[in-house]
Amino acid sequence: MNTLNRRDALRLLGLSTLGVTALAACAPDASGGAPQGDTAAKAFGFTSWSLNEEAQKAAVQAIVDGYAGNEGVKITTASFPYNEYLNQVTLKLRGGQLTGAIQLDVAWLGALAAMGKLRDLAAPAAKGGYTEVALSSGQSGGKQLGLPWTTGSIGLIANTALLEKAGVDGVPATVAEFEAALRKVAALDGVIPYAAATKAAQLKDILPWMRTFGSPLLDGDTITVGDEPSVAAVEWYKKLYDAKLIAPDVDRFDARALFAQGKAAFYDDAIIARGVVASQAPDKSLADKMAPLSRPVLKAGDSPQALLWGHVIAVVEGEGADAAADFAAYATSDTATVARFFEQVKLPPTTTAGLADPKVSGDAFTTEWTEKITKTATANPFWRYAGYAQIETAIAEQVQAVLVGDSSAKEALAKATETAKGLQK
Incomplete structure (x- = not known):
């Protein structure tokens, strides 16, 4: 089993040392205008702090490589340390420098949603087999703006x-x-x-x-x-x-x-x-x-x-958004993929099928936690x-x-x- 140091624990709990200035920057975007780029393009970016973490980097890269190979698309990855991540994503999103799929802490979704650049993922969410509590972690302002990657x-x-x-x-x-x-x-x-x-x-x-x-x-x-x-x-x-x-x-x-x-x-x-x-x-x-x-x-x-806790994958509307949304669904709901990810990093999956997979259901502590705690967890209002x-x-x-x-x-x-x-x- 992977062990976590103090910084890892802070990251997984969403307890970053980021100042409130980054969140304050997530005000409604005044730039306006339609999304730029070809949404049907077979190339997109994936931004993730987990690709910057030794404990998860290989497991996440395997998901990226697996999808790219299966679908014949090109995925350009970017990563930032967790404690800088929100500020970097905010600045690049505001400047039109960020496209594709982005990993988000559930605590950040509402603030980034206010920028008006995230795709509504209601359609893939409806087909993913996610638990209700997991779906709720990716919702903001009445829209499904993130597909749940891990929910705890x-x-x-x-x-x-x-x-x-x-x-x-x-x-x-x-x-x-x-x-x-x-x-x-x-x-x-x-x-x-x-x-x-x-x-x-x-x-x-x-x-x-x-x-x-x-x-x-x-x-x-x-x-x-x-x-x-x-x-x-x-x-x-x-x-x-x-x-x-x-x-x-x-x-x-x-x-x-x-x-x-x-x-x-x-x-x-x-x-x-x-x-x-x-x-x-x-x-x-x-x-x-x-x-x-x-x-x-x-x-x-x-x-x-x-208290609800976890990560979602959101999609920036614009260049490659269609393929990015499909990738987000694959990474978060393909049963073999999420079960293998759990086996490697011990973060619980978000779908009914994923939780029922023997690799996950055979872990008594995770199963008990999901039933006794996560089942009734709610977001911080x-x-x-x-x-x-x-x-x-x-x-x-x-x-x-x-x-x-x-x-x-x-x-x-x-x-x-x-x-x-x-x-x-």
Whole structure:
């Protein structure tokens, strides 16, 4: 299995160090005019950050070469490091220097869609056999602007050995059961029950909990952070903090390290967690003790909350767009291709047939994650705005103020919402 370093993990989680300036540049394109070039041309470009990553480069190039050889087309590839990728794509798209297929993080699709240069891929999407949640990751403004390449989620992972040692019977299904489990784990020496994010840089992890408590976060264009459910969620988080059921100054990387050392019973991560944790763990059997679980719900019957995560392939309207769209469909929905890609890089496919292929379905952790977490995952509603990262930061900083006792949840979230309102553009 491939292992991932810190930068790989950042990339796969969509946690780039790109400034908001790149996203702000994705405003509606004022240049206007019809797309340039012959859409039926048998040559097109493919731009991808994965072609710049050692862990995935060969697997992606094999897909490119396989399609080009089968279809008799010429594909010119381009790649940029992930942390520069969005800025480069934005500038080249705006300048008319980018054609063909482009790999995109799902968090970027809405901002790039505003430039008005992406093809609607509804027709190939309808024939691809994609799961509903995967299709949703490629939608923006009522259009299917990306075909899902890999679809996953960020959710909860448990150390079943620690739960058993603490006397926790089964996996908690409700918030009340989860809190009760944390209190049992707290009796274990040297173990943090829940290595939840408490550093401001990662405190956007509170958003799925706000949804769990009933806040939509965004209703139309009205930010609902600060409503009764979101306040209740933050007050609950503060209660866990004060009771030392979660710890101060923890981010995703700290949580992974704690979990890998057997010092945390629960934490939030993406499906890449198994490989990352296994590579760090002194206990080489830890991967077998890791169990993905649906985020506990407030009351039985509620839908578990998880943040959608993944990559799509979009197509720039213009030169070679027809062949580029066909390539995007091939790369994301041809069963043999996606199963082989999973075998090489362990990123889950996006089609029903791909998930059912023995290479994928035989991987119990991936199958369980898909059923328990990704199945009900939803996009961050703030991704539609170019300033989504700043909105998340505004909320995170105010939640941090609550945790350290500088503000009440109600006052802090009201401030966060006021700041966020100015970033809705």
